[in-house]
Amino acid sequence: MKTQQELAAIVGKFAIKGNIKEIKPLGNGLINDTFKVDTDGPEAYVLQRINNAIFQDVELLQHNIECVTRHIRAKLEAAGEADIDRKVLRFIPLKDSPKTYWTDGETYWRISVFIPDALTFEAVTPEYSYYAGKAFGRFEAQLADIPDTLGEPIPDFHNMELRARQLREAVAADKAGRMADPEVKALVGEIQKYEEEMTKAERLFREGKLPKRICHCDTKVNNMLFDKEGNVLCVIDLDTIMPSFVFSDFGDFLRTAANFVAEDDPDTSKVGFNMEIFKAFSKGYIESAKVFLTPIEKDMLPFAACLFPYMQCVRFFADYINGDTYYKIKYATHNMDRTRNQWALFQSALAKVPEMKAWIESL
Ligand code: GN1
Ligand code: MG
Numbered sequence: 576m577k578t579q580q581e582l583a584a585i586v587g588k589f590a591i592k593g594n595i596k597e598i599k600p601l602g603n604g605l606i607n608d609t610f611k612v613d614t615d616g617p618e619a620y621v622l623q624r625i626n627n628a629i630f631q632d633v634e635l636l637q638h639n640i641e642c643v644t645r646h647i648r649a650k651l652e653a654a655g656e657a658d659i660d661r662k663v664l665r666f667i668p669l670k671d672s673p674k675t676y677w678t679d680g681e682t683y684w685r686i687s688v689f690i691p692d693a694l695t696f697e698a699v700t701p702e703y704s705y706y707a708g709k710a711f712g713r714f715e716a717q718l719a720d721i722p723d724t725l726g727e728p729i730p731d732f733h734n735m736e737l738r739a740r741q742l743r744e745a746v747a748a749d750k751a752g753r754m755a756d757p758e759v760k761a762l763v764g765e766i767q768k769y770e771e772e773m774t775k776a777e778r779l780f781r782e783g784k785l786p787k788r789i790c791h792c793d794t795k796v797n798n799m800l801f802d803k804e805g806n807v808l809c810v811i812d813l814d815t816i817m818p819s820f821v822f823s824d825f826g827d828f829l830r831t832a833a834n835f836v837a838e839d840d841p842d843t844s845k846v847g848f849n850m851e852i853f854k855a856f857s858k859g860y861i862e863s864a865k866v867f868l869t870p871i872e873k874d875m876l877p878f879a880a881c882l883f884p885y886m887q888c889v890r891f892f893a894d895y896i897n898g899d900t901y902y903k904i905k906y907a908t909h910n911m912d913r914t915r916n917q918w919a920l921f922q923s924a925l926a927k928v929p930e931m932k933a934w935i936e937s938l
C-alpha cells in the first residue's frame with residue numbers, strides 16, 4: 576500500500592490543474608486500485624493503479640482507451656451534444672510527455688477527470704436497466720466505425736474455450752489442495768456437463784457465422800455512471816475494451832443487474848434471474864443495437880444471458896482452486912461463495928431461456 580505522500584508524488588507527475596487537497600479510496604473494483612483526488616482547482620480526478628499482473632501490456636491498454644475515448648468524443652461533438660466531459664472519460668497526460676500513464680517500472684498509474692454529480696449503482700430497477708441497455712447498445716454502435724486497430728489487453732478474455740481449459744488446468748494442478756473437498760469435485764463435474772453447449776459461440780465464429788465487434792467486456796452494472804435523473808452519462812472502466820462477441824456486454828450486464836442479489840451473496844436460495852430486468856434491458860439494447868445486430872446475434876441473446884453467469888462461475892472457481900491469485904477476496908472462501916452464487920444464477924437463467932426467446936422475438 577502506498578502512503579498519501581507517495582500517492583501525491585505520483586499525481587504530481589500528471590498535468591493536473593490545482594493543488595491536491597485529499598486522496599481517498601473510491602469504488603469497489605476487483606482488479607485495479609482506485610482513488611479520488613480532490614484539488615483546490617476546477618476539477619477532481621480519479622487516480623488508478625493499473626493491475627499490471629493482469630494487464631501485462633499497459634501501453635496497448637492505454638492505446639485502446641485513448642482511441643476509444645477520442646472516437647466517442649468526436650461523435651458527441653459532431654452530434655452537437657452538451658456537457659461532453661460528463662459523457663466520455665478524459666485522461667490526463669504526463670507533465671513531460673503526451674503519455675497517459677506513468678510507471679516507476681513496477682507499478683502503473685493513470686488519471687482521469689472525475690465526473691461530478693454522477694451516481695453508480697450495485698443494483699438497478701427495470702427502468703434504469705432499459706436506459707443501460709440503450710447506453711451499451713449505443714456505445715457499441717459508436718465504436719462500430721472506429722478507424723484505429725484495437726488490441727486485446729487480455730488475450731481471449733471472454734473466450735469460453737479458454738476459460739474451460741483454465742478450469743481443467745486448475746483442477747489438474749490442484750495447487751491449493753482444494754480438490755479434496757467433495758463439493759468442489761462434484762461441482763467440477765456438473766460444470767463440465769455444459770461445456771459443449773457453452774462453447775458454441777467460438778465454434779460459430781470459426782465457421783464464419785458470428786462476428787466480433789468492439790465491446791466493453793466489463794459491463795457490470797457498477798461500471799456505468801448515471802445522472803440524478805436516471806440518464807446514463809457514460810460507461811467507465813474501459814480496460815477490457817476489445818473485439819469480442821456482443822454477448823459480452825449484453826451478458827455481463829445481466830449477470831450483475833438481473834441477479835436478485837450481489838454476485839458474492841452466500842445465500843444461494845436468494846439468487847435468481849430477474850426477467851423484469853432482462854426484458855427492460857434487452858428492449859433498450861435492441862433499440863440501439865438494431866442498426867448493426869445480425870439475426871444470429873439477436874437470436875443468441877438468451878444464450879448470452881446464460882453464458883456469462885456460467886463463464887464467471889468457471890473463472891471464480893478456477894481462481895478458488897488455484898488458491899485465490901486473481902480476484903481480490905475479503906475472506907478465505909469468498910471465491911467459493913461467488914462460484915456457488917454464479918452457478919445458481921446460471922441454473923435460474925437456463926430455466927428461463929424459453930421465456931427469454933419469446934420476448935426477444937416479440938421485439
Ligand atoms: C473484474 O475490475 P472489475 O471488478 O470491474 C473482472 C471482470 C469480472 C468481475 C467480476 C479484468 O471486474 O471480468 O467479471 O471482476 N475484470 C477483469 O466481478 O478480469
Ligand atoms: Mg469496475
